[in-house]
Amino acid sequence: xxxxxVRRLAAAVGVLFVISVLTFLIxxxxxxxxxxxRIGGRLATAQEIAQIRHEWGFDRPIYVQYFRTMEKxxxxxxxxxxxxxxxxxxxxxxxxxxxxxxxxAGFIWLMLGILFGVITAIKAGRFADRxxxxxxxxxxxxxxxxxxxxxxxxxxYKAGVVPLGGYVPLGQDPAQWFSHLIAPWLVxxxxxxxxxxxxxxxxxxxxxxxxxxxxxRAKGISERRVLARHVLRNSLIPIISLWGLDFAQIIGGGAxxxxxxxxxxxxxxxxxxxxxxxxxxxILVVTMLTAFAVVLLSAVVDILYAVLDPRIRLSG
Amino acid sequence: MSERLLEVESLQVSFVxxxxxxxxxxxxxxxxxxxxxxxxxxxxxxxxxxxxMTLMGLTRLPNARCSGSAKxxxxxxxxxxxxxxxxxxxxxxxxxxxxxxxxxxxxQRVGDQIVEQIRAHEEIAKGPALARAIAAMDRVGxxxxxxxxxxxxxxxxGGMRQRVMIAMALSSSPxxxxxDEPTTALDVTIQAQILHEIGRLRAETNAxxxxxxxxxxxxxxxxxxxxxxxxxxxxxxxxLDELFxxxxxxxxxxxxxxxxxxxxxxxxxxxxxxxxxxxxxxxxRGCHFRPRCPHEFARCTEVPPLESRLAExxxxxxxxxxxxxxxxxxxxxxxxxxxxxxxxxxx
Ligand SMILES: Nc1ncnc2c1ncn2[C@@H]1O[C@H](COP(=O)(O)OP(=O)(O)OP(=O)(O)O)[C@@H](O)[C@H]1O
Ligand SMILES: [Mg+2]
Numbered sequence: 286x287x288x289x290x291v292r293r294l295a296a297a298v299g300v301l302f303v304i305s306v307l308t309f310l311i312x313x314x315x316x317x318x319x320x321x322x323r324i325g326g327r328l329a330t331a332q333e334i335a336q337i338r339h340e341w342g343f344d345r346p347i348y349v350q351y352f353r354t355m356e357k358x359x360x361x362x363x364x365x366x367x368x369x370x371x372x373x374x375x376x377x378x379x380x381x382x383x384x385x386x387x388x389x390a391g392f393i394w395l396m397l398g399i400l401f402g403v404i405t406a407i408k409a410g411r412f413a414d415r416x417x418x419x420x421x422x423x424x425x426x427x428x429x430x431x432x433x434x435x436x437x438x439x440x441x442y443k444a445g446v447v448p449l450g451g452y453v454p455l456g457q458d459p460a461q462w463f464s465h466l467i468a469p470w471l472v473x474x475x476x477x478x479x480x481x482x483x484x485x486x487x488x489x490x491x492x493x494x495x496x497x498x499x500x501x502r503a504k505g506i507s508e509r510r511v512l513a514r515h516v517l518r519n520s521l522i523p524i525i526s527l528w529g530l531d532f533a534q535i536i537g538g539g540a541x542x543x544x545x546x547x548x549x550x551x552x553x554x555x556x557x558x559x560x561x562x563x564x565x566x567x568i569l570v571v572t573m574l575t576a577f578a579v580v581l582l583s584a585v586v587d588i589l590y591a592v593l594d595p596r597i598r599l600s601g
Numbered sequence: 602m603s604e605r606l607l608e609v610e611s612l613q614v615s616f617v618x619x620x621x622x623x624x625x626x627x628x629x630x631x632x633x634x635x636x637x638x639x640x641x642x643x644x645x646x647x648x649x650x651x652x653x654m655t656l657m658g659l660t661r662l663p664n665a666r667c668s669g670s671a672k673x674x675x676x677x678x679x680x681x682x683x684x685x686x687x688x689x690x691x692x693x694x695x696x697x698x699x700x701x702x703x704x705x706x707x708x709q710r711v712g713d714q715i716v717e718q719i720r721a722h723e724e725i726a727k728g729p730a731l732a733r734a735i736a737a738m739d740r741v742g743x744x745x746x747x748x749x750x751x752x753x754x755x756x757x758x759g760g761m762r763q764r765v766m767i768a769m770a771l772s773s774s775p776x777x778x779x780x781d782e783p784t785t786a787l788d789v790t791i792q793a794q795i796l797h798e799i800g801r802l803r804a805e806t807n808a809x810x811x812x813x814x815x816x817x818x819x820x821x822x823x824x825x826x827x828x829x830x831x832x833x834x835x836x837x838x839x840x841l842d843e844l845f846x847x848x849x850x851x852x853x854x855x856x857x858x859x860x861x862x863x864x865x866x867x868x869x870x871x872x873x874x875x876x877x878x879x880x881x882x883x884x885x886r887g888c889h890f891r892p893r894c895p896h897e898f899a900r901c902t903e904v905p906p907l908e909s910r911l912a913e914x915x916x917x918x919x920x921x922x923x924x925x926x927x928x929x930x931x932x933x934x935x936x937x938x939x940x941x942x943x944x945x946x947x948x
Contacts, residue, residue, distance in 0.1 A: 320893045337944070444762060474625050487771060488606065495703065496698060496700060496703035497703060497704055497705055497706040497707070498661065499704075500704045500705065500766075500769075501706070502659060502690070503657055503659065503690055503691055503695070503696045503698075504690065504691040504717060504718040504721050504769075505687045505689070505690035505692055505718075505721045505722060506687075506717060506718075506721045507687065507693075508782075514709075514717075515706055518708070519706070519707075519708055562665030564784060567814060594705060594707070595707075595755070596708075596753070596755050597751040
């Protein structure tokens with residue numbers, strides 16, 4: 286176990302390094318990426334630009350720039366080029382909304398994904414299966430900004446049952462927190478419910494054909510118990526790893542569209558705005574946050590795997 | 602035959618598939634007494650497992666059609682309500698499957714899997730049920746059973762896993778044990794041990810045993826009576842001696858000819874029956890074995906009834922139109938029982 290933790294930490298450091306270098310390099314090559322132009326604004330003279338370039342260190346060799354940026358990220362002083370605000374403060378500010386979105390949606394899509402997966406597998410080929418299959422495909426192919434806009438217009442603007450957007454902290458007013466989040470949770474979940482139910486359906490159908498399921502039936506236990514104890518439990522193992530990675534993505538600000546449509550002002554919306562301004566430091570930090578969340582969650586998933594399936598041993 | 606435990610009459614099982622209707626079991630009838638071992642023998646795909654599974658009520662699928670009758674101590678199994686079948690499954694009838702590698706749930710402890718079987722049929726707390734499971738494991742020769750009960754299936758060898766399956770089957774004292782190719786996936790020395798275990802349990806508990814196999818050699822030591830199946834039908838049935846010393850059906854001759862026997866010099870090559878079993882969707886008219894039979898003649902396009910053609914052995918039945926005299930003349934190949942025209946394979 287200790288070896289596992291050490292190895293995963295080493296892997297995390299490696300991943301963070303590679304991902305930050307790549308992000309950094311991409312910004313050197315994209316057109317209009319020159320931060321001095323963005324900082325100086327449209328009216329800056331060539332001289333002012335040169336001045337900015339020198340002050341911010343953009344005229345130094347690229348590796349020096351990289352290490353100075355990294356240094357600032359790790360001592361918490363990194364500042365956005367275009368807004369001049371502290372990036373880590375912004376992220377800290379956005380994280381509660383993003384976490385609230387991820388936890389609620391992650392719970393909803395996991396539960397409903399399992400429920401629909403089980404129904405479609407048990408009723409394979411029959412009406413319930415076909416109907417849910419069509420729904421799943423609609424879900425998978427509905428972009429969150431479109432669904433979100435529909436929800437806000439019909440349920441928010443017309444019917445007034447949900448707020449038009451925004452985030453209320455849990456500590457401030459739990460009821461408001463919930464009512465502001467329920468629509469984003471559902472909208473974000475739709476896509477995942479569609480994917481998870483399809484994946485689970487096919488895993489369940491495979492598992493139903495396993496010899497040990499036949500053994501379980503031959504014991505004389507109820508079909509419900511066969512499904513719960515032998516079929517579902519074993520089929521959930523792949524779903525869990527999928528969930529871990531998707532969840533990590535959202536924590537790392539991956540729900541850009543959902544956060545923006547509902548103005549949650551979370552990490553994702555912050556990332557979206559920064560991308561719009563081609564602002565390197567926030568993008569770099571958000572990317573690293575996502576990478577870190579993915580590495581962390583996949584370690585958690587591996588531990589869960591080893592708990593759920595005794596044939597698997599933890600290794601780095 | 603002692604007390605009649607199981608009576609199967611004209612059992613038919615078919616499955617509707619995309620390719621057509623598969624007649625997996627066709628007019629199968631046999632009976633079994635307590636403490637008796639009945640072997641069902643035949644090539645792959647001839648309906649042995651479907652017969653066994655039907656007795657357990659495990660072929661009640663939407664695409665399956667079942668007719669005839671199968672009575673356990675007089676109680677009809679084919680039409681029994683599902684609730685009752687659940688009591689019977691794993692209670693009065695227990696089953697051991699072919700591949701012990703995949704027949705146990707890989708993510709549950711072996712002891713828990715046996716406990717689940719016990720608790721499915723009795724109101725008993727987990728502790729005492731586990732004690733019973735450990736005792737059952739001990740009884741089938743699993744060393745350090747108390748400790749092994751906490752292990753997972755992948756920590757057992759194939760032979761030990763099959764012992765676990767037997768322990769599981771026995772834990773609720775069934776009156777009928779169905780073993781579907783219990784030794785096929787195991788190597789020869791382990792095969793003998795497992796068969797010995799099944800034989801011992803039969804003697805101790807007086808359970809009836811149905812032993813499904815595709816190898817006549819396996820049953821020689823343990824079976825009392827044998828049913829030979831071919832393409833869904835019984836082609837011959839009788840006592841062990843009747844089948845081994847006076848086989849009536851050419852298919853049985855072929856099976857006997859392909860046994861490596863310890864009492865004879867081992868041939869360098871072992872004959873097998875030429876050709877493939879027919880499709881069960883559109884089997885040949887008349888005798889199903891006709892296309893592979895070197896002794897085929899005009900009458901074989903009619904289905905031969907399963908009946909005794911020997912005055913001295915009324916329980917020895919077969920489905921072949923040849924007269925007993927013709928059979929006795931034709932079944933001798935190179936001085937031994939066999940089927941002419943067989944191909945040989947390296948044994
Ligand atoms: N659920 C099902 N649906 C359709 N066909 C089936 C079904 N179950 C069995 N069959 C068919 O019934 C036939 C008999 O199968 P069965 O499993 O009884 O053979 P077997 O004698 O046990 O062979 P083996 O030695 O390979 O185990 C096969 O052709 C098989 O494909
Ligand atoms: Mg079989």
